[in-house]
Amino acid sequence: MSRTHSTWPQAAHFALAGIWGTVCHERNMRIHLWMLTVVSILEIVLRPTLSTVVMVIGASSFVIAAEVMNTAIENAVDLMIGQQYHPLAKAAKDAAAGATLVASFAAVMVGILFLVQMWPWQFRMLSLRHLGGALINVVIACTTLTTIVLSERQYREYRKYGIDGDKSKGGNLGE
16 A cells, blocks of 8 residues: 555544554553653642643653654564564664663653652642643643553453454564
8 A cells, every 4th residue: 555645634644543553552652651641640730840841741752752663663573574583673673672761761860850850849739820731731641541541442352352462472573
């Protein structure tokens, strides 16, 4: 199927389908989304500065993008090598997983800096002045929670019919 002449809405649909597939099939992606939800709730409670919120969103987006790329590389390698073992396939998959690990460590460091900056933690009452920033975090938290719940339902459906894409169950052919 050629996608070279797709319209922007079609390209966006394909991209969202790839992200959704990653959420449904990759356990680590669901873990990243849970962490994003926890961080969003912390931001609602602690109300950091706008620059801190931007750093946290950037770091979180970097982790999500790295996990999607890792999944794409793993799936492409699995498609090419089939059931065979090849040291280059292992190297490619390990490098992609390493990129996700680096992104995750960077996000953890941003999170630690966020908590250190907010020390002593003051759980402030929500005021109208901070309503906009809190609203963004409420939307992020609700969206990620909804995505996690829906993807878990989809993942259970796949497993019920024997379609298990979770690489943590031994489907990682490059290793």
